[in-house]
Amino acid sequence: MARAATTSDVFNAIAEPQRREILTLLRDGERAATEVARELGFTQPGASKHLRVLREVGLVRDRRAGKQRLYSLDAHGLRPIHEWTGGFEQFWNESFERLDAYVQDLKHTREKE
Template structure:
């Protein structure tokens, strides 16, 4: 999960992901469309690959990168644990303040 978030938390990599939503692309094409240098693209693709965001298909000279959505699904599942929270969360802050005062008295 940390790897996934780290991969996403970088503008250029996020751009690549957005771009690959429209379909697979070669390294050179990505570099052209995003106006990045080829080495940077390769490096970012490496990170994305290690986080599971892309898969590679060699085609002769080139390598075609295709988006994988599994990491995003994982992120979605991770969010599950919070979904109930942003729906029926009751205000615990007031309770906590009282609890804190109780502790004070004990000392």
Template structure:
């Protein structure tokens, strides 16, 4: 079974905080790269590189409108992450329930 290239891996793509922030901005709708780059203290080429990683992972789609490149969110690949996290939600819920039971059983009584 072949492994996808690291740049096409959804987990690798969202590992970077700048890319996660770009995804958050794209939740608001399609935007040009210049608008996406506004809040970041980095160059347009650096933002474009981050967007390229997101595109390769399938999280972002790009279309050209005249001379502009417009980017939009494609949330479908995030299901892969959601499916992975589900297994850990049950684990942590059981641990938190056990902690709650322990704390109830071992409460300090104030007198």
């Protein structure tokens, strides 16, 4: 089965670790492409390429500020990721509940000894 183009699917776009780094950086606020490149140790063209992909899939938005283009997270674009990962919340909650019950059983057994 052919893989979807990076720019057509949010999940393919975030499969690239450097793009995830950019998203993490943008959580703290708007940044220019040059600032993204400098802070993450990317080349300017590399940062711009990744930002373009993230913009095309709707994970970031940009605006002009003089000669600079500023990038920020687009919460609407993050929705599919949030919904997908949220589906695992019940799994993790149940796993932690089982672990907690196991630990409580161990404590209770040790107290009896």
